[in-house]
């Protein structure tokens with residue numbers, strides 16, 4: 001009997017571990033499709049937490065805390081389909097092109113990810129095949145099935161209140177790539193709250209060299225698209241999640257009311 005190394009390299013997720021994506025409200029009636037690329041900090045058991053502590057895996061380097069909670073509530077409020085990634089961005093980042101150096105980061109925000117040091121091409125291919133590909137295939141299938149249905153595409157993220165010692169003043173940021181129409185409508189709707197500072201392409205602009213969901217699934221398909229980033233200190237509690245889900249839902253409904261969509 002020969003040992004097929006390629007076969008072993010393909011094993012990443014055990015039978016009792018979740019598949020790479022979760023779809024919520026797949027048949028939701030809304031024109032809106034939501035995705036949450038950094039929903040989870042789960043690491044497949046065989047990767048042994050990538051050598052990180054539970055505390056490190058709880059930090060924003062591993063996921064977007066609170067983003068999945070807001071996304072689920074938005075999906076419910078707006079009756080919108082939602083696709084969430086089931087694994088940490090440190091396993092493979094589902095919002096980075098595969099050629100990006102940050103696809104499987106060797107370090108993140110100064111933290112060395114020992115399980116990502118000098119990984120083999122086979123290990124890399126294994127993560128692509130078992131996590132990245134099925135997650136994006138699920139989004140592709142969902143969008144392909146709606147080819148004749150007016151569709152709006154939003155990705156939901158959260159960002160840390162400070163980065164490299166710099167406080168970030170925005171409570172929420174709305175970003176777009178080349179077509180700013182939807183983003184501008186959402187920004188204008190959110191600016192009606194006096195106590196909210198809205199980032200415009202802040203804290204992150206979209207660059208197809210570093211971003212995947214909006215350039216590929218959203219604008220890449222010609223869909224009205226935007227990326228929403230919520231500051232994490234606003235969504236650490238269920239009450240905060242509820243407040244932000246309601247604000248975003250209201251802003252989204254306003255974009256529908258001006259007749260932009262559909």
Ligand SMILES: [Zn+2]
Pocket residue numbers: 037038063064156157158
């Ligand atoms: Zn994110």
